[in-house]
Each structure stands twice: as C-alpha cells, then as structure tokens.
Amino acid sequence: xxxxxxxxxxxxxxxxxxxxxxxxxxxxxxxxxxxxxxxxxxxxxxxxxxxxxxxxxxxxxxxxxxxxxxxxxxxxxxxxxxxxxxxxxxxxxxxxxxxxxxxxxxxxxxxxxxxxxxxxxxxxxxxxxxxxxxxxxxxxxxxxxxxxxxxxxxxxxxxxxxxxxxxxxxxxxxxxxxxxxxxxxxxxxxxxxxxxxxxxxxxxxxxxxxxxxxxxxxxxxxxxxxxxxxxxxxxxxxxxxxxxxxxxxxxxxxxxxxxxxxxxxx
Amino acid sequence: xxxxxxxxxxxxxxxxxxxxxxxxxxxxxxxxxxxxxxxxxxxxxxxxxxxxxxxxxxxxxxxxxxxxxxxxxxxxxxxxxxxxxxxxxxxxxxxxxxxxxxxxxxxxxxxxxxxxxxxxxxxxxxxxxxxxxxxxxxxxxxxxxxxxxxxxxxxxxxxxxxxxxxxxxxxxxxxxxxxxxxxxxxxxxxxxxxxxxxxxxxxxxxxxxxxxxxxxxxxxxxxxxxxxxxxxxxxxxxxxxxxxxxxxxxxxxxxxxxxxxxxxxxxxxxxxxxxxxxxxxxxxxxxxxxxxxxxxxxxxxxxxxxxxxxxxxxxxxxxxxxxxx
Numbered sequence: 001x002x003x004x005x006x007x008x009x010x011x012x013x014x015x016x017x018x019x020x021x022x023x024x025x026x027x028x029x030x031x032x033x034x035x036x037x038x039x040x041x042x043x044x045x046x047x048x049x050x051x052x053x054x055x056x057x058x059x060x061x062x063x064x065x066x067x068x069x070x071x072x073x074x075x076x077x078x079x080x081x082x083x084x085x086x087x088x089x090x091x092x093x094x095x096x097x098x099x100x101x102x103x104x105x106x107x108x109x110x111x112x113x114x115x116x117x118x119x120x121x122x123x124x125x126x127x128x129x130x131x132x133x134x135x136x137x138x139x140x141x142x143x144x145x146x147x148x149x150x151x152x153x154x155x156x157x158x159x160x161x162x163x164x165x166x167x168x169x170x171x172x173x174x175x176x177x178x179x180x181x182x183x184x185x186x187x188x189x190x191x192x193x194x195x196x197x198x199x200x201x202x203x204x205x206x207x208x209x210x211x212x213x214x215x216x217x218x219x220x221x222x223x224x225x226x227x228x229x230x231x232x233x234x235x236x237x238x239x240x241x242x243x244x245x246x247x248x249x250x251x252x253x254x255x256x257x258x259x260x261x262x263x264x265x266x
Numbered sequence: 267x268x269x270x271x272x273x274x275x276x277x278x279x280x281x282x283x284x285x286x287x288x289x290x291x292x293x294x295x296x297x298x299x300x301x302x303x304x305x306x307x308x309x310x311x312x313x314x315x316x317x318x319x320x321x322x323x324x325x326x327x328x329x330x331x332x333x334x335x336x337x338x339x340x341x342x343x344x345x346x347x348x349x350x351x352x353x354x355x356x357x358x359x360x361x362x363x364x365x366x367x368x369x370x371x372x373x374x375x376x377x378x379x380x381x382x383x384x385x386x387x388x389x390x391x392x393x394x395x396x397x398x399x400x401x402x403x404x405x406x407x408x409x410x411x412x413x414x415x416x417x418x419x420x421x422x423x424x425x426x427x428x429x430x431x432x433x434x435x436x437x438x439x440x441x442x443x444x445x446x447x448x449x450x451x452x453x454x455x456x457x458x459x460x461x462x463x464x465x466x467x468x469x470x471x472x473x474x475x476x477x478x479x480x481x482x483x484x485x486x487x488x489x490x491x492x493x494x495x496x497x498x499x500x501x502x503x504x505x506x507x508x509x510x511x512x513x514x515x516x517x518x519x520x521x522x523x524x525x526x527x528x529x530x531x532x533x534x535x536x537x538x539x540x541x542x543x544x545x546x547x548x549x550x551x552x553x554x555x556x557x558x559x560x561x562x563x564x565x566x567x568x569x570x571x572x573x574x575x576x577x578x579x580x581x582x583x584x585x586x587x588x589x590x591x
Binding site: 249 | 459460461464467468470501502505509510511512513
C-alpha cells in the first residue's frame with residue numbers, strides 16, 4: 001500500500017497556526033513523524049482558511065522538502081496553487097487532484113507531464129457526485145482515454161472512486177469497494193487506485209475504527225494507495241496485517257515490527 | 267533467437283553486503299578481506315542488475331576429524347585431515363578455497379569434550395597459517411557453545427570472523443559476543459522462511475547491524491530435501507529484492523556437511539554396483555548440491571571434497587564471466 005500521510009492540512013488547528021506563524025520547526029516535525037511512521041509520501045493542503053494559498057503552499061513545500069525526501073502530494077482545488085507548488089518541488093510530486101471534466105483534466109494532464117508528476121483523478125465531474133458504480137466506471141474510462149491520448153504513463157495515474165461518508169452514503173460503499181476491482185479491468189496495464197480514507201468517517205464518531213475497517217476491506221479489493229493518518233497506530237497495524245493476509249509480505253511472529261523496520265530509512 | 271524482453275520494472279532493494287575478515291588497518295590480520303551479497307537481482311541474471319560479488323567457497327575442516335568419513339573423502343585428504351592447521355592451509359593454497367570453515371566438533375561434551383583454551387588456541391593457530399577470513403562453528407550443543415564461542419570471539423576481536431550458528435532458541439549469547447568483538451553471525455532456521463525472518467529480527471533487536479547477519483536456511487542434499495531448501499531461498503530472496511529488509515541478507519549453505527551424509531555419497535560400489543564408482547559419485551553429489559544452491563542465491567558454500575571444490579569454483583568463474591559483458 002502506497003501511504004500518503006494526510007496530517008499537514010490547514011484545516012487542523014496546529015497546521016493552521018504553524019502556517020500563520022511560519023513555524024518551520026512544527027511543520028518539519030510533523031513531516032518527519034509521518035515518514036517515520038511509514039508514510040511513503042506527504043499530502044500538503046493549506047486549508048480552507050488560508051489567505052494566500054499560493055504563498056502558503058510554496059512555503060510548505062520548501063519547508064518540508066528541506067526535512068524529508070519523500071514525494072509531496074499537492075492538495076488543492078485551485079490550479080494556480082498546484083502550478084506554483086509544482087515549480088517549488090525539487091523531488092517527485094503527486095497532483096491531488098483533478099476531476100473528470102475535460103478542460104480541467106486536460107490541463108492537469110499537461111501539468112503532470114511537464115513536471116513528471118503523478119496525477120490523482122477523481123471519478124466525479126460537474127454533473128455531480130456519482131450515485132452508482134456504472135457512473136464511476138464511465139468517468140474512469142474517460143479519464144484513462146484522455147490520459148493515454150496525452151501520453152501519460154499508466155504508472156503515473158491514480159483513480160479515486162470518491163469515497164463517501166458512512167453517515168451519508170452508506171448505500172454506496174459496497175459499490176465503491178467493487179469498483180476498485182473493476183477499475184483494473186479497464187486497461188492493461190491496470191490503473192492504480194487511491195482513496196482519501198478519512199472521508200468515510202467524516203462527521204462520524206468512532207472515526208478510527210471506521211477508517212481501518214474500510215481500509216482492510218479496500219486492500220482485499222486491490223486498493224494500491226491511500227491518503228490516511230499514519231500516526232494512527234491501530235490503523236497501521238490493521239494495514240500491515242491486511243498485507244500479511246494477502247500474502248504481500250512474508251509472515252514472522254514479529255511481522256508488525258518487521259514491516260516498520262523495513263520501512264525505516266536507516 | 268528470442269527477442270530481448272523489455273524491462274518493465276526493477277527490483278526495489280539490493281541484498282546487504284557482508285564483509286568477511288579485517289586487515290591490519292581495521293584491527294585484524296587478514297591479507298585478503300572478502301565481501302559477499304549486494305545482489306540487485308536474482309542469481310546470475312546479469313542484464314537485470316548488478317551482482318557485484320562472486321559466490322565464495324569455504325573449505326569445511328574439523329578440529330577433530332570425524333572417524334566415519336567415507337573413503338572417497340579420506341583418500342583425497344590423505345594425511346592433512348589429522349592436523350587442522352595444515353588442512354586449512356592446503357585447502358586454501360592447493361585446492362583454491364576462498365576461505366576456511368572450522369567446526370569445533372571436539373568441544374562437544376559427549377565427544378572429546380576438548381577444553382575451551384584448546385579451541386581458542388586452534389583458531390588462533392589457523393589464523394596464523396591462513397591469510398583468508400575464517401568461519402568458526404560450535405559443536406551444536408547450546409550450553410557448551412555458549413561457554414566456548416564467546417571466548418574464541420574475544421580472543422579474535424577485530425578479525426571480523428563469521429560465527430555460527432545462532433538459532434531461535436539460542437542466539438543471545440553468541441549475538442552479544444559478535445556485536446562486542448566486531449564479528450559476523452550465522453542465523454540458522456530449520457527450512458522455515460518465517461523463522462528465518464523472525465530470527466533476523468531477534469538478532470537485530472539486540473543491536474546487530476543487518477549487514478553482519480548471514481542466513482543459513484538449512485539445506486538438504488540432493489535427494490534429501492534440496493528442492494524444499496531451494497524454494498525457501500527463492501521465496502526469501504524474492505522478498506528481499508522486493509523491499510523486505512529483514513530477509514535481505516546473503517545465504518550460507520553447508521553443502522559438504524549435508525551431501526556427504528547421503529548414502530549415495532557414502533555407499534561403496536561393492537554394495538551398490540549399479541551406482542558406480544564411489545569417489546566420482548560422492549564428488550558429483552556434492553557438486554550438484556552446490557550448483558543448485560548457487561541457482562537459489564547461495565553466497566557462501568561450505569564444501570568438503572577438494573575435487574568438488576575445484577569443479578564448483580571453476581563453474582562459478584565461468585558463470586561470473588557474464589558479469590563483465
């Protein structure tokens with residue numbers, strides 16, 4: 001599972017304050033802790049209250065990349081923020097994200113190719129949040145066709161089936177799990193999939209157990225990547241155990257310790 | 267001629283490199299230090315990645331030679347088998363072994379029960395006559411090994427020897443000694459990849475760096491479980507190359523010890539005429555066991571028969587020629 005750490009997000013008070021005060025130490029510490037806990041990449045989001053998201057994004061990118069050497073997942077709905085963030089990135093970037101609307105999709109494919117970045121593409125468009133599996137598959141097929149036309153390598157694309165909260169769209173969750181597997185039938189080589197895991201427990205109590213239960217189910221459905229909280233130890237333990245059950249890693253009695261030791265950059 | 271296949275993906279991690287033996291600048295007395303491991307891909311697939319070090323052959327010698335050795339072995343080791351130091355020297359200088367593996371079978375309490383200082387003295391004597399790195403094995407009885415091996419370790423501090431074997435039930439004493447005295451350690455598991463991985467974690471939890479551990483998967487000779495050991499090694503090596511740090515160690519295979527236990531290696535032609543000449547048969551049993559282990563990723567082969575050693579060494583040189591293309 002490709003783990004994208006979600007904690008550097010301005011919607012969290014600690015990050016909002018660090019941004020306001022330009023507290024590099026706090027941001028670097030949060031970056032480092034997520035990487036040490038097993039994050040392969042870090043999501044960066046200035047948050048809804050940012051007064052100058054371009055400046056904030058650039059500052060976050062500079063600060064984080066001076067501390068850790070993992071890919072940065074630039075999370076914004078605004079193209080200008082993504083573009084400036086990409087320019088500031090010294091290493092590999094992931095663009096989070098585009099919709100399936102043709103004009104936005106084409107523009108973001110161009111950015112991905114120009115900056116050799118990966119691209120997360122949501123199976124949603126101006127017509128609204130998909131209500132079933134079929135709509136998601138249609139949008140996925142469209143995205144894949146456009147990506148192939150633009151020349152983006154399949155390995156650089158992540159399809160996001162748009163995970164919905166359990167307290168709002170409970171009826172769609174089984175379909176979302178199935179569509180993760182169905183995406184793989186669309187092209188050869190199969191496209192990769194990603195979810196913003198915390199979306200499923202948005203507005204719920206018991207967020208942690210809802211998150212980790214869905215993640216394990218999604219692993220079995222073939223999910224390759226997830227934006228999640230790597231400091232949630234129960235979540236990580238479930239993820240590692242899920243990988244074991246799917247024969248992705250060799251068992252030993254201390255398999256959780258083995259996984260974490262293997263990930264550590266020593 | 268088949269088309270060249272396009273490389274779609276590469277392995278994500280290389281096997282650790284283990285250094286054996288230390289020269290004067292590092293506190294040892296070896297003229298030649300050796301390195302094993304470091305593979306970036308599966309055995310001998312040179313076009314896929316670097317295979318920076320040739321597999322090595324260690325000559326198996328004993329402090330007290332076993333008295334039930336088959337004739338085929340004894341005839342080629344005429345005389346030298348009685349004196350371990352002369353034996354070690356001959357195996358390196360005349361036979362071409364890359365290093366020497368001395369088993370301290372004599373310290374076994376049910377055998378000769380030789381005193382610890384005799385074992386220490388012997389290891390130091392061998393280090394005096396052979397300028398190559400040394401592997402030192404205990405007798406296999408945990409209590410005695412835990413008494414004697416730390417003393418040998420301390421007396422040879424700085425030489426970067428390879429000590430064995432640590433097992434899941436008994437690894438702490440030997441690991442502590444090897445960490446303290448700068449030696450490497452053999453981690454032995456009973457043809458079980460899960461235990462192999464677990465033992466590496468246990469040893470590393472005590473503070474041993476990962477590049478000072480070598481895996482002994484416990485092979486069976488040809489006809490006695492060789493393919494089972496092969497499949498374990500293959501699985502472990504695949505996991506290592508895919509990113510599993512706790513299995514990314516080189517392998518050591520005790521080829522001589524296992525293959526000469528086989529009745530196919532031991533039984534004289536007079537008893538089984540259809541099996542042919544015993545000496546040739548025994549040599550081939552050891553050679554085929556060794557070559558199979560190499561294909562599974564063996565980095566060190568411990569071997570006994572001089573002729574088998576010469577054959578396998580020449581085969582390794584032949585295989586490694588492709589590395590330079």
